[in-house]
Amino acid sequence: MKQSQLFSKTSKKLSESEASKNAQFLLKGGFIDKSSAGVYSLLPLGLKVLNKINTIIREEMNAIGAEELFMPSLIQKKYWEKSNRWAVDVIYKTSTNPADSEKKDFEYGLGWTHEEVVTAIATRFINSYKDLPKAVYQIQTKFRAEARAQAGLLRGREFSMKDLYSFHESKEDLDKYYEKVIGAYKKIFKRLGLKFLVTEASGGAFTKEYTHEFQVLNPAGEDTVFYCQKCGFSQNQEIYKPEAHKDCDGQIESGRSIEVANVFKLGTKFTEAFGLNFLNEKGEKKPVIMGSYGIGPTRVMGTIVEEFSDEYGIIWPENIAPFKVHLVELKGKNPSKVQKACKSLYEKLNKAGIDVLYDDRDLSVGEKLNDADLIGIPNRVIISEKTLAQKKMELKPRNSKKVSMVSEKQLIKLLQK
C-alpha cells in the first residue's frame, strides 16, 4: 500500500477535551472517525487492525469446536418480551413499520446481546441429547444506549462484539466447556500481546456461582480489581471478599482495569423462556443448559492502544499491526535515485508477501518520521541518499531506539521471520 493512496490522513491537532489515549492516537492516526458520542467508523487502517484481532478470535473459537453464524441486529419486540427484557434501558427501540406506522406490535429493539435470538434458533435444531453439546458464535455490531459513552473505543454505544453461546445437556458438561472457553480466551489474549487477570465477579441474576472476567490492568479502565501476583487470585471490587484469599501469603493489590471479555453460565433462564428442551436417553424432557461468552474486539483494540504507546504514538504488537513494515522514502536532493530504490524494495516486499506501507508522499522529513511513529507499524525502514551511499537501508523497530543498517536481502529475511 502506498501511503499517498490511503483514504485517511494523519492530523496534527485534536480537541484537547478528547482525553483518552486510544481516542487521541486512533483519531490522529486516521484509524477511526468519530461519528457521534460513542459511535465510530473504522477507517481502512483501523479496519485492518480489527480484522487481525477478529482473525485470532475466530481461529481460537473454531479450535474449540464453535461454529460461526451471523444473527440480525433488528430484533422484534416479541423476543425480548419472552425473556422479560423489553424494559432494559440500554435497548435502542424503533417502531417504524414501513407498511403501517400505526401498528404498535411492530416494534424492534436493536441487538445489544443475542441470547434470545440464538435460543429461538436453537429450538429448530436441538431436540435430543444426541444434538448436544453445540456452540455457535458471531462477531457482530452491538447497540447499547449507554447513559455515558466514554474513553474512545472503551465504551461505545455501537461496538463490535464476539458472542459465543453454548448448549449442554448437563451442568457438568457446561462446566467442562466453560473451562475450555477460558483456555481459548487465554490463548487469544496471549496472541494479542495483552497481559490479563482472570477475575471472579458476581453472577448477578443468573447464577450464584462466580462468573469470570478477563481484565487488563490499566489506569484507563472503569473497573477496580483486587489481585495477588503470587497465586493469580483476582476479584472484582464489587464482590471482593478478602477471606476468599486464604491459602496464599501473597500481597493483595488493587488497580483500575479494562474488562475485555467475560464468561457466563446462564443455566436455563433463556432455554426455559423459549422452550428449548431436549429428550434425554430415558425419553425425559429437560431444558437445555446454556453458557454465553463475550469478547469486545473494538474495546480490545482500544485497550491495546492504551497499553502500547509512547508520547509519539501507537506501538502495535506484531500480530495485529496494520502493516508489517513502514517504508519511508526520504528523497533528499537526489529524488529519482532514492525513489527508484524505494520502488524496487516495495515491489520485492510485496512479492515476498510482506505487508508494507510505503510512504511515497512528498513531505518533509519530520512529518514523515512523526507520522511513522504515530501510526506505529512495528518496523520502520528508511531509504535516503545516506543509506544509498552505504548500499544499505536503515531498520528501526518501533518499540526500540536502536537503528541498524541492513542490506535488502537481510531486511527481507528478517521481516519474513
Added chain:
RNA sequence: CGGACUGUAGUAUAACGGUAGUAUACACCCUUGGGGUGGGUGCGACCCGGGUUCAACUCCCGGCAGUCCGACCA
C-alpha cells in the same frame, strides 16, 4: 440520570455589543531536504430557536450537541 465545563473555517484556537484574527490542513509558486524548513498568494467559520438592544458570534432564557467527573453497566 446528577454535577462541572464547552459549542467560531476540514482541524485546533483568539478577540469583540458595531468589518471575526491566528495556526494548521487544502490549491498554486518559490525555498528547504535525516525529526512537523521558511516565505508568498488563494479557499474557507460564529450549533439551533427565542429574548434584551438602534445593533447579538458576544448578554439572558430554552433546546440540541460534545468532553470530563460521578451514578448505572450480563
